[in-house]
Amino acid sequence: MEALNKTEESYTSDEIFITFIICLLLLMFLITFGNLLVLFTVYRNSSLAKKPIYIFTASLALVDFTTGLIGIPSLVIGKIKLLEQNSCSVFYFVPVVVLVTMSLSNLLLMTADRLFAIRFPLRYMVWMTAGRAVKLCCIVNVVGFVVGSASNMVSFGAELLLDSNYTSMCDRHLEMYNIYGVLVLAYLNINMTILSVVIMFFCYSYIFVRARRHMKERALRTDKQINTFDLKATKTTVTIVIAFIICLLPKGIQEYINESPDQASFMNTWPCLIVDLLILSNSMLNPFIYSRNKTVRKLYKQSLIVIISKFKINKPGINQADTSVMKSQSDIHTMESAIQ
Template sequence: MMSGETTVYTVLEVLIAIICCLGNAPVIWAVWSSCALREPTFCFMLSLAVADFLVGFVAVPFAVLVDGQVSTSFNVCLIISCVVIMLTMASVLSLLAIAVDRYLRVVIPLRYRKTVTERRSWLVVGSCWFFAFLLSSPPILGWNRQEGSPSRNSSINCRFIAVIPGSYMVYFNFFLCTLTPLLVMTVLYFYIFCKIKSNLHGKVRCGSASHIYYQKERNLAQSLVLVLLLFAIGWLPLHLMNCVAYFGNASVLPRMGFHVGILLSHSNSAVNPIVYAFKIPKIQEAFLRIWKSFFVCRDYSQTSQSNPTTEDNTGSQPNIVINK
């Protein structure tokens, strides 16, 4: 029987999962269906939105399962845990791809469109997911807690820390695969803002096309930095607790602390669509277009069906124009 704390944790996870799915599905639809959002940056944002959607649809249910709620074999528990890790890796690599794309737009603006094509962008997106799979596979390949555990076919109380070793989570997952990309992205965005500031204040004429270009780049970069900042706020507390548990004494950290850290990390996937909707004009326009085409046109169609126009009583034929 679940304790009160576990019940609250499970309910909150379910709410976060619903918000993740309902929030990211329109983003995926908007980017995929809009020709105006086929730019490389939005391809990478689509990848991030898919990862966030899968966090709600897959990772959150799996996270509840690996909290000791079910009994599985060692292999099944290991695969479930690695899927959760893979989605995190996909988010980090998508954020890195976005930062590199923004860097190239500022550094090589004249050659950018020839260098970063839509085809190459989708290849990068595929590479992000492929490397996310590779980076999450070491536990399956042997870097796990199998030693001293029951045989792989025997049933265990499935918990993340029962199959994934702290050494992998701290040295590989955090230091190498999360903290290093975050530092690289921080440096890239710092350089981007310095370059944009230099161009706006010294190298381009106010009101010119170049001035407008760099203003748009600055506004979009600010929104993407906010996404990066929210990712760091959401995931660093859990990683820091893993470090304390690995290098120090795990008993000093209550289980509730880990539950709060997990909820915070998953909630990151729920807030990203809010940033897209309120901070990025092109996605706002796509949302409005979808709303009008789906709801407004639907209401108009229903109104037309309920109030059909009367036919012309004179029996005259409609005017038909034939282009000769």
């Protein structure tokens, strides 16, 4: 009877894990396609590519695209190796941690950009050029990469400097990671995430208090004004930040309550698998958040037509693809009042 119960539990566990893999593959498609569409839309509209807010949006979309292209396949391999009790599984979880940290650093940059744009609108127009925006994106992505990979860097350093009882590279790294890497992850990554959330909360609180004051001043017809475009961009950024926090919060709670001695068994239970899906789904949500605006949806549609036309054989004579995607100058001006 016990053997039968074990067989049923094993079957249920396998069924859950297979469902998880299928969901990950579907999520991978949605993330890569959605963020590729965002990147292509910004790229093919030169007026958008010159605006800092769209450059920051493209930077975040690039990180999300990488999450779908590299992070998810790596996570799938890591989960399978974790079930096999393979100590090399620790290497395959690194890309997801790094990419989530890079997403957080991009959100901090977008928050600082919105604060600067609302607080000092005239200085912002002069100082925040497209070139500076690109440089800032490069800096925050490098910082996010370093912070996200810090726990593994420390573990590699400990392998080189300290003796270990294990001869296998994977076993040695896992030992050092459990001793030193987990501490770095807890005190650096988790604390940085909490601090970042607190900073973004105060920044957006200030922004919306100032925006409310602006509405009162506008009602009194004073000369003090905040650009409507900046307010709309701020609202979209706030939505992205809130979605990120909601998706990340269950993972943070899981890290605090994880005291299971059987790590492989714990990490592959259905609550933990749902938490993993939730944190990865954040990369899928951003393109949908941008598309809430009608003009953005129109530009998405035009980008889709261009992409589809690349796979079609053009007939001699009239090029229907070029005709269908031709945009008037008014579309560009309308897009400037939309978000991403």
